[in-house]
Amino acid sequence: MSDSMMTVERFIAEQERLHPDATGTFTDVLLQLSLAAKIIARSVTKAGLVDIVGASGAKNVHGETVQKLDEYADDVIVEVVGKGGSVCGIVSEESERITTIPETYEAGPYVIAIDPLDGSSNIDVNISVGTIFSIHRKRSAGRDAQDSDALQPGAEQCAAGYVHYGSSTMMVFTTGAGVHAFTLDPSIGEFLLSHRNMKIPSPGKRIYSVNEGYTNKWTSGQQRLVERFRTGTGEEGSFSARYVGSMVADFHRTMLQGGIFMYPGTADAPRGKLRMLYEVAPMAMICEQAGGLASDGRNRILDIQPRELHERVPAYIGSPGLVELAERYLLED
Ligand code: AHM
Ligand code: MG
Numbered sequence: 171m172s173d174s175m176m177t178v179e180r181f182i183a184e185q186e187r188l189h190p191d192a193t194g195t196f197t198d199v200l201l202q203l204s205l206a207a208k209i210i211a212r213s214v215t216k217a218g219l220v221d222i223v224g225a226s227g228a229k230n231v232h233g234e235t236v237q238k239l240d241e242y243a244d245d246v247i248v249e250v251v252g253k254g255g256s257v258c259g260i261v262s263e264e265s266e267r268i269t270t271i272p273e274t275y276e277a278g279p280y281v282i283a284i285d286p287l288d289g290s291s292n293i294d295v296n297i298s299v300g301t302i303f304s305i306h307r308k309r310s311a312g313r314d315a316q317d318s319d320a321l322q323p324g325a326e327q328c329a330a331g332y333v334h335y336g337s338s339t340m341m342v343f344t345t346g347a348g349v350h351a352f353t354l355d356p357s358i359g360e361f362l363l364s365h366r367n368m369k370i371p372s373p374g375k376r377i378y379s380v381n382e383g384y385t386n387k388w389t390s391g392q393q394r395l396v397e398r399f400r401t402g403t404g405e406e407g408s409f410s411a412r413y414v415g416s417m418v419a420d421f422h423r424t425m426l427q428g429g430i431f432m433y434p435g436t437a438d439a440p441r442g443k444l445r446m447l448y449e450v451a452p453m454a455m456i457c458e459q460a461g462g463l464a465s466d467g468r469n470r471i472l473d474i475q476p477r478e479l480h481e482r483v484p485a486y487i488g489s490p491g492l493v494e495l496a497e498r499y500l501l502e503d
Pocket of ligand 1 (some may be wrong): 261285287288290291381395415416417418433443
C-alpha cells in the first residue's frame with residue numbers, strides 16, 4: 171500500500187502483527203491517543219474563532235496560569251484514553267496527582283504520561299502548540315496504577331510521541347522501532363503516513379535553539395557554548411538561531427533539519443523548566459530512535475531515574491555531534 175493511503179490505524183495494526191503475542195491493548199492506547207489528538211486539533215485550530223481563548227484564571231501545580239485549552243485537552247485525553255479500557259493511570263502536567271480509572275471502567279496494563287497542550291501560552295498569539303505523550307507498562311501489583319509505574323527511567327518507555335498543531339497537524343511517534351510521522355488530512359479525518367523512519371540529520375543544519383534572554387543566569391560553560399554558536403568561532407562554523415518557545419515546534423524543526431534544542435538550568439532554576447516525564451523523556455526517546463542524542467548536560471536523559479512526577483531536568487536534545495559538544499562545555503562548570 172502506498173504511504174499516502176497508510177492510515178495510522180493500519181500502520182499500527184501492521185506493526186503489531188510482527189509481535190505474535192500482542193493482545194492489541196497497546197495498539198488501543200495509541201489509537202485512542204490519535205483520536206484524542208484529532209479532537210484537540212479541531213479545537214486548537216478554531217481557537218481564534220470561538221470564545222475559548224484566554225486564561226481560565228486557575229493555576230496549575232507549577233503555579234502557572236492555566237489556559238482553557240490546556241484543561242480541555244487534558245479532559246479529552248482522560249475521557250478518550252482513560253475510559254478506553256487499556257490504561258490504569260494517567261499522569262499529566264496539568265494534575266498534581268496520578269489519575270486512576272473509576273471502577274465502572276476497565277483498567278488496562280499501561281500508564282500514560284501527558285503534556286496535553288505544551289506551549290499553550292502561545293495559543294493567544296497563534297503560534298504552534300503540541301501534545302506530548304509516553305506510554306509505560308504497569309509494574310506495580312493491584313488494579314490501580316501507582317506513581318512508581320510512571321516513575322520509570324525513560325529507557326523503559328514503551329512508546330513516546332507528540333502531536334504538532336502547526337500549519338498542518340502531525341502525529342510523530344516511536345514504539346522503539348524507528349520514528350514515524352503522520353499528517354492529518356482534515357478532508358477525510360485521518361492521519362496518513364508522511365515520514366517513514368525519520369532520521370535526524372547529522373550534522374544537519376547548524377541551528378541552535380535556546381532562550382537567550384536567560385544568558386546572564388546561565389553557568390559559564392553554558393554561556394561559552396552559546397557564545398561559540400553565536401559567533402561561529404568553532405570548527406563547525408556559523409550557526410543560525412531559531413527559538414519558537416513552543417517545545418514541540420522547536421523539537422520538530424530539530425528532527426527535520428538537525429541542530430540542538432536546549433533548555434538549560436539557570437541561577438534561579440538549576441533544573442531548568444521542562445519536566446522529565448511529560449516533556450523531556452518522551453522527546454529523548456524519539457530523538458534517540460531517530461539517531462540523535464538527549465542529555466541533561468552530563469547524563470543520558472533516558473538513563474535517569476525520575477523521583478517525582480513533576481520533576482524538572484535540563485535538556486540538550488538534537489544532532490549527536492552538537493549534544494556531545496554541549497556536554498564537553500558543561501563538564502567544565
Ligand atoms: P508549558 O508546559 O507551560 O507550556 O511550558 C513549556 C514551554 C515549552 O514548550 C517551551 O520550550 C518552553 O516552555 C519555553 O519557555 P521559555 O519561555 O522560558 O523559553
Ligand atoms: Mg509543557
